[in-house]
Amino acid sequence: MGRYILKKIQHSFWTLLGVVTTIFFLFNVLPGDPAQMMLGQNEDQTQLALVNQKYGFDQPVFTQYLNYLNDLSPLSFHSNSSDDYTFLESHSYHYQVLFKSSNKTVVVKLPYLRTSFTKQGKEVSQILIETLPNTIVLAVSSICFALVLGLILGVFSALYKDHWVDKSILVLSTFGMSLPSFFSAILAAWIFGFLLHHYTGLEMSGNLYELDDFGEVYQLKLKNLILPALVLGIRPLAVVTQLMRNSLLEVFNQDYIRTARAKGLSAFQIIIKHAMKNALNPVVTAISGWFASLLAGAVFVEYIFAWNGLGKEIVNALNTLDLPVIMGAVLIIALTFVIINIVVDIIYTYLDPKIKFNL
Secondary structure, eight states: OHHHHHHHHHHHHHHHHHHHHHHHHHHHTSSSOHHHHHHGGGOOHHHHHHHHHHHTTTSOHHHHHHHHHHHHSSEEEEESOTTSTTOGGGOOSOEEEEEEOSSEEEEEEOOOOOBOTTTTTOBHHHHHHHHHHHHHHHHHHHHHHHHHHHHHHHHHHHHTTTSHHHHHHHHHHHHHHHSOHHHHHHHHHHIIIIITHHHHOOOSSOOSEEEOTTSSSEEEOTHHHHHHHHHHHHHHHHHHHHHHHHHHHHHTTSHHHHHHHHTTOOHHHHIIIIIHHHHOHHHHHHHHHHHHHHHHHOHHHHHHTTOOSHHHHHHHHHHHTOHHHHHHHHHHHHHHHHHHHHHHHHHHHHHOTTOOOOO
């Protein structure tokens, strides 16, 4: 197990390095001067020169790339010259010095995602810390809704194969998979947040925490989570339902299920004790992919419901060309995919003992 996890971490490192390299060069070939993006309409040549020197924008692209890797690396190398971008005192992060010479200083630190172009020098890591938890809450709520209801509907659909119950569930799940999230979000906000607001008490937009009527204290507003969570969970719900149905129907044809039936076990006992565990592998695969996708793909839903999450922050950053925020958000999403992939591979071995670690 330990060797397997270390091997996966090694592969994940190269994957993340590829992501970092791609997004850096992708955004650095875009037209426009980063210094002008930071200063807006108030720049002059002196200010542009100072910003370019401070952030290293006046250096060759490959040197900027190495500086970016140095910022992201927990072990980083810094110049002792105040004219260099890597001058340690020009960075605001906390660090621990490992080695210091006349020219270089080696430190240990947390990855540095740089500062926002548009939010008065606010660090990207702080922006992500403020928004990512809201997206995680939304994604977890959506995936729990999809998983619980999807498993129940999938089991009923398999038990009543070719019955009107099965056909109704299949029609609804097919419709759910084909329904775009942005359209269902607009529809749900209009129907339940506007037309039926008097009966549902739900709002068309809102956040997890909002100021009270006096504007003094933030209060928890769980009702604002209902509509975006349900809308975001519609498509994974449809996928889980059909996967569970098809997987159970395949498992029902196995010899050990026939043996269980011959012993007189009820359908409920057969599903819970024997069929469910072996039918969950494709569901786990789908849920893992969908959970990571929800963190990345909640952009439209968060923006429509004005949910203060990572997706809404990405849209705002794209509108203002705030490149450090966009790059930091992409890295967080890539890291999420990598972590979930490792966790799912480990879960597989507990669901199916026949699966061995590929060392």
